[in-house]
Amino acid sequence: MSETQDYEKAAASSPSSVAVFAAHDQGAVKRIQHALHQTPWMVPAIVLAASILVFGLLLGEKFFSPFALTLILQQVQIVGILGAAQSLVILTAGIDLSVGAIMVLSSVVMGLFSFRYGLPTELAVAAGIACGTFCGFINGFLVAVMRLPPFIVTLGMWQIVLATNFLYSANETIRAQEIAEQAPLLQFFGNKIAIGGAIFTYGAIFMVLLVLFLAYVLRQTAWGRHVYAVGDDPEAAELSGVQVKRTLISVYMLSGLICAFAGWALIGRIGSVSPTSGQLGNIESITAVVIGGISLFGGRGSIMGMLFGALIVGVFSLGLRLLGADAQWTYLLIGVLIIAAVTVDQWIRKVSV
Amino acid sequence: MQPILKARDLVKRYGRVVALDSCDFDLYPGEILAVIGDNGAGKSTLIKAISGAVTPDSGKIWLEGREVRFHSPLDGRHAGIETVYQTLAMSPALSITDNMFMGRELRKPGFLGSVLRQLDHKAMESFAREKLNELGLMTIQNINQAVETLSGGQRQGVAVARAAAFGSKVIILDEPTAALGVKESRRVLELIQDVRSRGIPIILISHNMPHVFEVADRIHVHRLGRRLCVINPKDYTMSDAVAFMTGAKEPPPEPLAA
Structure with a gap:
């Protein structure tokens, strides 16, 4: 095959340095784009810091106090916990519209098992957690094995779980007083630690620990890498040796489990067990995830960003309320933030360096 | 000599399309076997059946004399078969x-x-x-x-x-030089020969006839979902090979053994 070799001879005398990446100056904008590509939680972190600063300057002591700042933590704890569940699902390029409903059903199961059946509270809590995990399993099974779109599956489950919740609870609320007297464990996450003016509820602490734990798992374990790979390109993940179905089911089950913990924290937050509470959980958690810079197309973003996203919403709500503004301003600004966050996400994706 | 990887009567249907029509396949230890064929001949399906990405409807596969049944690419990988897919399969x-x-x-x-x-x-x-x-x-x-x-x-x-x-037993490369420049292709070809010198057999799927004729020990010509013939690149020209795979020429009567 002498003629085969001929055309390659010309290449042999060419410079031998191959594909050296010139460290040419790319300009500030390109560098920012590149930095954001590598650390996607930077945008929400900056927005959070800036918004705290702005409200701090406008409101002074009233906002910039340990009490007010920890109040924000308390107010976002439920959304933060649900957002952690939502983040996992969205990282796999799915979406979970049923998080709020699973949370409420789990809390109702905990309440009714304690009060209607008179079971020990520990057992009731375990049953609630099992219930949430099982709901997650149904989601995961339908998405991974039946290959139904996550949006449709969780849209259906949202209605099913919510209806089950109302039918099962007969729309009855268990009052905070009764819980405090007979089953204080249900209000566990409502316990507080006060340090100076700062008040940390167990629920808020749990939210932060949960996010840190999941950040570790996603970054440092094989399972975490697989979650990203599945969200990025499920076929490629399958071919390169990831058990896609198993990963997806485990993600939805973990999401359900976390929602059940959110249900437990919800009892601590509002004191009572109410089947009508937490109705906006799904939309608020998706908002936190999107503002946190996690891509709805899957495979990109960090769970820390979600926490910052939830806190941004908390800072805006409290800050604007303290300023005496109409609550609608909060929603308006959050709408702007959502669209801005997705715009930034699309821009970051175009990085080519 | 026993083939390290042997397949008999592989059948795979996608609806009414028969991608593999009782296809046979043999790979001998230490060799580079090229698989050539027209577009849609079923090369990729054959490779996927061997690597575990596709489970054939019927037929048997033996690796080192033991029958194997792969249900996922992970099974194939655990058995020591590594594949570079055309899509590269990367996140x-x-x-x-x-x-x-x-x-x-x-x-x-x-x-x-x-x-x-x-x-x-x-x-x-x-x-x-x-x-x-x-x-x-x-x-x-x-x-x-x-x-x-x-x-x-x-x-x-x-x-x-x-x-x-x-890859410890078999390495499958599906169009490994398709996206590469001249020099990078050369390196991949060198790498292929380097891997063979370590004793690991390679299955190379390629449309690039010069590359195929340069490195392959034997050439498996795939046509209409089955093995048409196996030829020795020393005995045939590139245009013969192209004629076989496009059906312009009748294949040699006896499939060539190793």
Whole structure:
């Protein structure tokens, strides 16, 4: 095959340095784009810091106090916990519209098992957690094995779980007083630690620990890498040796489990067990995830960003309320933030360096 | 000599399309077997059936004389068969290291690894860097950069390095030089010969006749979902091979043994 070799001879005398990446100056904008590509939680972190600063300057002591700042933590704890569940699902390029409903059903199961059946509270809590995990399993099974779109599956489950919740609870609320007297464990996450003016509820602490734990798992374990790979390109993940179905089911089950913990924290937050509470959980958690810079197309973003996203919403709500503004301003600004966050996400994706 | 990988009567249907029509396949130890065929002849399906990405409807596969049934690419990989797919099968947003070790991550020794399940990023990075240097296919600045920031040729290089690093029994390369320039293609061909000299047989699917005739020991001509014939590149010209695979010429009467 002498003629085969001929055309390659010309290449042999060419410079031998191959594909050296010139460290040419790319300009500030390109560098920012590149930095954001590598650390996607930077945008929400900056927005959070800036918004705290702005409200701090406008409101002074009233906002910039340990009490007010920890109040924000308390107010976002439920959304933060649900957002952690939502983040996992969205990282796999799915979406979970049923998080709020699973949370409420789990809390109702905990309440009714304690009060209607008179079971020990520990057992009731375990049953609630099992219930949430099982709901997650149904989601995961339908998405991974039946290959139904996550949006449709969780849209259906949202209605099913919510209806089950109302039918099962007969729309009855268990009052905070009764819980405090007979089953204080249900209000566990409502316990507080006060340090100076700062008040940390167990629920808020749990939210932060949960996010840190999941950040570790996603970054440092094989399972975490697989979650990203599945969200990025499920076929490629399958071919390169990831058990896609198993990963997806485990993600939805973990999401359900976390929602059940959110249900437990919800009892601590509002004191009572109410089947009508937490109705906006799904939309608020998706908002936190999107503002946190996690891509709805899957495979990109960090769970820390979600926490910052939830806190941004908390800072805006409290800050604007303290300023005496109409609550609608909060929603308006959050709408702007959502669209801005997705715009930034699309821009970051175009990085080519 | 016994084939290291043998398949008989493989059938795979997609609806009414028969992708594999009782196809036979033999790969002998230490050889480079090229698989050529027209578009839609079923080359990729054959490769996927062997690597485990597709489960054939019927037919049997033997690896080193033992019958194997793969239900997922992971099964094939555990058996020592590594594949570079045409699509490369990489996660664009993840790093080079993440991609190389996908599904076979290394954990840290001791408590951190066994209980906390912590990955040994350092060990994986240095291994990945070493393998890429061995391949000499590229100068990677940052082993942790996302695969999507690499050029097409570099991505292909990473995929080939991954297969070469982990394949212990058989390495399958589906169009490994399709996206590469002249020099990079040359390196991949050198790598293929290097891998063979380590005693690992290679299945090479390619449309590039000069490459096929340069490195292959035998050529499996695939046509209409089955093995038409196996030829020795020393006995035939490239135009013969093209004539066989397009049906312009009748195949030689007896399939060539090793």
